Amino acid sequence: MAATGDSMASTSTNVDGTDNKIEKITFSQLGVIDVLCEACQQLKWKTPSKIQQEAIPVALAGNDVIGLAETGSGKTGAFALPILQALLASPQRLFALILTPTRELAFQISEQFEALGTTIGVKCAVVVGGIDMMTQSLMLAKKPHVIIATPGRLVDHLENTKGFSLRSLKYLVMDEADRILNMDFEQEVDKILKVIPRERKTYLYSATMTKKVAKLQRASLQNPVKVEVSTKYQTVEKLQQHYIFIPVKFKDVYLVYILNELAGNSFMIFCSTCVNTMRVALMLRNLGLTAVPLHGQMSQAKRLGALNKFKSKNRSILIATDVASRGLDIPHVDVVINFDIPSHSKDYIHRVGRTARAGRAGKAITFVTQYDVELYQRIEHLIGKQLPLYNTEEQEVMLLMERVTEAQRYAKMEMSELSNRKKRQKDEDEDTEESSGVRKKFKKKRKY
Incomplete structure (x- = not known):
């Protein structure tokens, strides 16, 4: 699980669990500003994870990033900290878009962004399926700094929500990119890439480098730096x-x-x-x-x-x-x-x-x-x-x-019993729909 090109010192652990006293890397040493370092401390992030050590300096230097890391490796922090630091330097609404494959992951990323940005007043909006479109439209009208979305629902808003556009977007993150593409969101991702600026920073995070991810990289990243902390499929030693x-x-x-x-x-x-x-x-x-x-x-x-x-x-x-x-x-x-x-x-x-x-x-x-x-x-x-x-x-x-x-x-x-209840509910809904259609027709006839 050695990080590629690991140029930084970190703590190594012996088999018996004791630490060799090698200088510990801090978030500050990676270039993270004090206000965000304090936020990390409040979240009890004592030292950066391997992917954070590798990716944060590259991102802060202004590069696009391809991050390959095993699950549970601290990827969210690796892209959230550089985005929040850039947002502080030049505040702007609709600053960053994070695409994720599942609704639960979207809410979790939002929680981390809000926790890291709590002292600087970062506003996030989660845009996923299963929630009322109108409620989300009102949230988007307030122009949050960061949007965390599943691709399908975001395309719905781009096509149907009046006044909503991502033409001024500065950062795009595709988290779990391999899963986004495996779930057949390719068309939606293409639509999103067409309506956001070419001049932007893009971070692509994935557990695996599939052919689809490589194709996506060619289409959406400019001279990216690849950071990798897992060279083969691995499970955690413990x-x-x-x-x-x-x-x-x-x-x-x-x-x-x-x-x-x-x-x-x-x-x-x-x-x-x-x-x-x-x-x-x-x-x-x-x-x-x-x-x-x-x-x-x-x-x-x-x-x-x-x-x-x-x-x-x-x-x-x-x-x-x-x-x-x-x-x-x-x-x-x-x-x-x-x-x-x-x-x-x-x-x-x-x-x-x-x-x-x-x-x-x-x-x-x-x-x-x-x-x-x-x-x-x-x-x-x-x-x-x-x-x-x-x-x-x-x-x-x-x-x-x-x-x-x-x-x-x-x-x-x-x-x-659950199946019968669903069927009854479906039949009732269809009946209601049918009768409302008949009422509408009747009203139309009466007008003439």
Whole structure:
């Protein structure tokens, strides 16, 4: 994980955890001004992370930046500090635009910008789907300094919100650029690049340098400096990784067994579909476990609510699709469970990156069924190591079978009820729409 071209001294850590006394780099030494250094102290950022040591001086020197860094490496600080410093030097509304792939990540970046800029009065606006367009239009009319947006909703505003334009923009950041492009936002990104000034600073941050990202770099950056703190796909050293090989029909029982075995920890459980996320959450609740689901079909308010319950430790288990695998900084995740194996090996890196963050230890357990062997082998090939088997006592696991089967049955009934409720609601909405259409036609006729 050595940083490329690392010209700065930093603290090295021995195997026993003691620090070799090498001079510690401070934010001030990187060229960050005092008022922002104080903001870093208030956020308890004692020393810059590797990506911050590499990227901040390059950005402050006025260069475009391509930052390649593993998840949880402090990327937000690496682009937020240079932008805020430039904003202080020449204050201007609609100064910076940060594009992100997911709504949750947008809110998180906004929180960090506001926390860093609290003493200098920075105003941010989050522009994402799932929230009323009119409310966002009013926020944009106030001309915030920084807009954090998902590409689709930003294009909606550029095309439909009167008086909103980004013609004076000075900074563009594409965070998790590989994921933005994997989610097929290419057209939206092209539209955005056409309506913002060519004369601007651009920072492109990505965990992986894919062909699409390289193409985007050629289209939008001018003589960029590449900073890299992860030369290959890696997982954090303090992360204990295991796999468990089980028949697919016993997955739920083994999940409950592991949650009982490791009780007292906080868990993130990753499922591949929204439906399975909901089903597992309902099943665990029926067993008296405090679980909340997080998936793309939930409303934005519910998604933020679930995330806040988990962050505030009101719930100890968050069950999520890959909507939560990238960028979300939830400091206290102790264990990540890949209940459904990811279909893209790189997503494994991002999922397990939710734990063992900022130097802490963590544990990751991946469920492998008879249908997942090839996908699992790809993951081992990608991370360059074979994982140990997680030891379980089969007899103890099977003692839970009866209770789990009953919880599954109740979860199935609740899922069916939820589905019927949605269908009824949809039918009612369609009826309302139809009758309002008839009323409009009737009114038109009466006018003549």
